[in-house]
Amino acid sequence: DQQVKQNSPSLSVQEGxxxxxxxxxxxxxxxxxxxxxxxxxxxxxxxxSISSIKDKNEDGRFTVxxxxxxxxxxxxxxxxxxxxxxxxxxxxxxxxxxxxxxxSLTVIP
Amino acid sequence: ETGVTxxxxxxxxTRGQQVTLRCSSQSGHNTxxxxxxxxxxxxxxxxxxxxxxxxxxxxxxxRFSGLQFPNYSSELNVNALELDDSALYxxxxxxxxxxxxxxxxxxxRLTVT
Numbered sequence: 372d373q374q375v376k377q378n379s380p381s382l383s384v385q386e387g388x389x390x391x392x393x394x395x396x397x398x399x400x401x402x403x404x405x406x407x408x409x410x411x412x413x414x415x416x417x418x419x420s421i422s423s424i425k426d427k428n429e430d431g432r433f434t435v436x437x438x439x440x441x442x443x444x445x446x447x448x449x450x451x452x453x454x455x456x457x458x459x460x461x462x463x464x465x466x467x468x469x470x471x472x473x474x475s476l477t478v479i480p
Numbered sequence: 481e482t483g484v485t486x487x488x489x490x491x492x493x494t495r496g497q498q499v500t501l502r503c504s505s506q507s508g509h510n511t512x513x514x515x516x517x518x519x520x521x522x523x524x525x526x527x528x529x530x531x532x533x534x535x536x537x538x539x540x541x542x543r544f545s546g547l548q549f550p551n552y553s554s555e556l557n558v559n560a561l562e563l564d565d566s567a568l569y570x571x572x573x574x575x576x577x578x579x580x581x582x583x584x585x586x587x588x589r590l591t592v593t
Contacts, residue, residue: 414584470522
């Protein structure tokens, strides 16, 4: 049973535009959510996180939004840059971490 | 500050064999978690070690076992390898408290033939 889902395997965006990556979850006990970025041949790199008591967290070009009633999480990247091209995983924590299957983002110069 | 390192990078084993993967955690981190990432999937939690004790386990059979050493480095052992064990194995270290951010190593690519 996949408790964290990323329904879009891939996303292409023009450089300078907004990238929106989405994530849905089923377990209402999750209390912490994270986004990781992964380049080929490297381990995932922590990007940004949000506690379940908040609905928004911002760090530079990256903003994560949490909608608990919809059990939905999104990552906004503005403006998108070619170096942002990578696979993005969302993860949720209830003592242990559950990861989505990832969304491959391509930012077109 | 040294990041998380894993060894070996790649290895090939035969079905039924045993394998040991190693992980050195980031300096100052006392918690190590292991994940299995199959092709096209997200990382799946195997187990976590905190201060040399198992501190949580995912849905993996007992032939997946681990150790954490006093210097917080860790091993993942898999016995009786099966073809489906072929995957990227990721190690992540963190402070158990207060943060949840985990820092991942580059992974070990295991192929079982």
